[in-house]
Amino acid sequence: MRNLKTWFKTIIFYEILVGMKATLTHLLRYKPITLQYPHEKRTLPDSYRGMLCLLRYDDGTEKCVGCDLCEAACPSRVIKVVSAEVPGEPTKRYAKRYTMDMTRCLFCGLCVDACPVDALGMTREFEWAVYDKRQLLLNKEQLLAIGDRSFPVREKKLELQHPNVAFFNVAFKHMPAKEG
Amino acid sequence: MAEVGLKLAFSLAQIAVVMGVVMLTVMFLTLAERKVLGWMQDRMGPMEVGPYGVLQPIADGLKLFFKEDIIPAGANKFLFSLAPILALVPALIGFAVVPFGPNETVELFGVQFKPFVISDINIGILYILAFTSIGAYGVILGGWASNSKYSLLGGLRSAAQVISYELNVGLAIVGVLLLAGSLSLVKIAEAQSGWFWNWYIFAPPFPQIFAFVVYVISAVAETNRVPFDLPEAESELVAGFFTEYSGMRFAFYFLAEYANMILVSCIAAALFLGGWNAPAPFLQFHGGLAHLAWLSGTFWFAVKVYFFLFLFFWLRATLPRLRYDQLMRFGWKVMLPIALGNILITSIAAYLFPR
Ligand code: SF4
Ligand code: SF4
Numbered sequence: 240m241r242n243l244k245t246w247f248k249t250i251i252f253y254e255i256l257v258g259m260k261a262t263l264t265h266l267l268r269y270k271p272i273t274l275q276y277p278h279e280k281r282t283l284p285d286s287y288r289g290m291l292c293l294l295r296y297d298d299g300t301e302k303c304v305g306c307d308l309c310e311a312a313c314p315s316r317v318i319k320v321v322s323a324e325v326p327g328e329p330t331k332r333y334a335k336r337y338t339m340d341m342t343r344c345l346f347c348g349l350c351v352d353a354c355p356v357d358a359l360g361m362t363r364e365f366e367w368a369v370y371d372k373r374q375l376l377l378n379k380e381q382l383l384a385i386g387d388r389s390f391p392v393r394e395k396k397l398e399l400q401h402p403n404v405a406f407f408n409v410a411f412k413h414m415p416a417k418e419g
Numbered sequence: 420m421a422e423v424g425l426k427l428a429f430s431l432a433q434i435a436v437v438m439g440v441v442m443l444t445v446m447f448l449t450l451a452e453r454k455v456l457g458w459m460q461d462r463m464g465p466m467e468v469g470p471y472g473v474l475q476p477i478a479d480g481l482k483l484f485f486k487e488d489i490i491p492a493g494a495n496k497f498l499f500s501l502a503p504i505l506a507l508v509p510a511l512i513g514f515a516v517v518p519f520g521p522n523e524t525v526e527l528f529g530v531q532f533k534p535f536v537i538s539d540i541n542i543g544i545l546y547i548l549a550f551t552s553i554g555a556y557g558v559i560l561g562g563w564a565s566n567s568k569y570s571l572l573g574g575l576r577s578a579a580q581v582i583s584y585e586l587n588v589g590l591a592i593v594g595v596l597l598l599a600g601s602l603s604l605v606k607i608a609e610a611q612s613g614w615f616w617n618w619y620i621f622a623p624p625f626p627q628i629f630a631f632v633v634y635v636i637s638a639v640a641e642t643n644r645v646p647f648d649l650p651e652a653e654s655e656l657v658a659g660f661f662t663e664y665s666g667m668r669f670a671f672y673f674l675a676e677y678a679n680m681i682l683v684s685c686i687a688a689a690l691f692l693g694g695w696n697a698p699a700p701f702l703q704f705h706g707g708l709a710h711l712a713w714l715s716g717t718f719w720f721a722v723k724v725y726f727f728l729f730l731f732f733w734l735r736a737t738l739p740r741l742r743y744d745q746l747m748r749f750g751w752k753v754m755l756p757i758a759l760g761n762i763l764i765t766s767i768a769a770y771l772f773p774r
Contacts, residue, residue, distance in 0.1 A: 271463045
């Protein structure tokens with residue numbers, strides 16, 4: 240009996256008819272879930288990881304000290320840093336050239352984590368479609384510009400800096416300050 | 420002499436109208452397909468060009484015209500250019516014998532002509548079968564002439580598939596031919612007038628419902644539509660036989676596919692669903708209002724054809740693609756015996772209960 244039933248179902252293409260009924264119900268109760276992207280945009284979550292940028296201190300100087308750690312941390316070799324001494328100040332270094340090839344970036348954020356001075360940040364920009372791939376090879380000025388427009392107000396961190404780590408933007412709270 | 424000239428002019432005008440309507444339908448079928456598929460999958464489909472995207476086919480056409488036309492270096496240039504045309508032309512030629520409306524003769528300027536069929540030849544259905552099988556050459560040559568292994572594989576798959584299912588199409592039709600006793604599409608459609616139970620799908624002495632199912636499935640397979648779109652199979656293979664094609668040549672294959680869809684829908688409507696006949700006699704205008712009779716005829720024909728076209732979309736929205744061995748097994752072990760059995764029973768029934 241049961242066999243007969245399955246046979247009958249096979250003959251009339253029962254499964255296919257069930258599927259076709261499902262698609263037809265969707266057609267009749269048509270309710271699109273489409274977001275018409277360029278016209279409407281969804282609100283991004285706060286933790287969204289978009290375009291990378293370089294940040295500045297409040298006084299407008301660059302945070303990056305050209306330590307190359309981001310380059311080392313990047314799994315897809317996006318970043319290229321050429322560092323140099325600040326003329327006249329042998330202890331200070333800066334990134335003379337800093338390029339990011341965003342065509343390869345997978346927005347993992349490892350470089351941001353790796354940076355000891357918080358010089359890198361991730362913005363919520365995502366509309367970076369271009370006609371020429373070469374436009375995605377960003378240099379330092381472009382990355383700083385992105386930072387400037389994404390973070391116009393920076394946290395005041397200069398004062399928090401520990402004198403021992405003069406160029407690091409991290410407050411080393413557990414370390415006693417050097418006398419004098 | 421003048422009579423011949425007039426006849427020629429009428430024929431040319433008819434051909435122009437039919438081609439125009441078919442090409443326009445093809446154009447907007449591409450849009451309709453994307454819209455219907457979208458709606459069935461809770462999407463919107465094309466929305467950008469024109470209000471609700473209705474001008475999308477025009478934008479697509481413009482894009483295809485301006486695309487770079489590439490012929491691969493190792494390709495056989497002549498066959499490479501010929502193949503898309505070989506695919507498209509047979510699909511369009513088939514429309515010559517399709518009756519789009521009532522079989523009436525009109526006298527205009529002293530010349531008799533039939534407004535709703537370009538050419539009522541008495542082997543109409545054979546003619547269509549013969550030409551649609553030429554369409555397979557377009558696909559196979561397209562795969563072979565591009566000099567690419569993947570295209571060749573696509574073309575070969577298509578060849579095997581089209582041959583297997585062409586056979587079933589032919590056999591499914593035989594039942595109807597036995598009942599109608601004619602190969603002319605006009606005669607077959609005319610024989611189904613009256614109530615809808617006179618249509619060959621329900622007709623006594625033996626309803627051709629099995630043949631109809633076999634025909635529809637084989638027609639889907641023959642036009643390379645989902646779930647039988649193995650020649651293309653763009654998601655698994657390197658886009659099938661048209662891998663190396665670009666621009667308008669590429670478009671020709673799709674025009675051919677859609678024209679074929681319309682053609683097989685027309686045949687299905689004419690053979691199984693009564694052609695231009697309304698489901699009930701009172702829905703068909705007769706006699707005095709001659710123009711209304713024409714209109715109602717074409718209207719019912721169009722309704723049936725569009726139902727089939729919708730069915731194509733519907734199937735595409737629902738079914739996944741068949742595996743190649745399943746496809747072959749289904750064609751040869753299921754469809755073929757059903758079609759043969761149908762011929763046997765129909766011939767016995769037609770012999771015992773002649774109409
Ligand atoms: S986000 Fe990841 S991939 Fe991109 S630059 Fe940073 S480390 Fe490299
Ligand atoms: S961005 Fe940070 S990690 Fe990279 S070179 Fe500059 S300071 Fe070092």
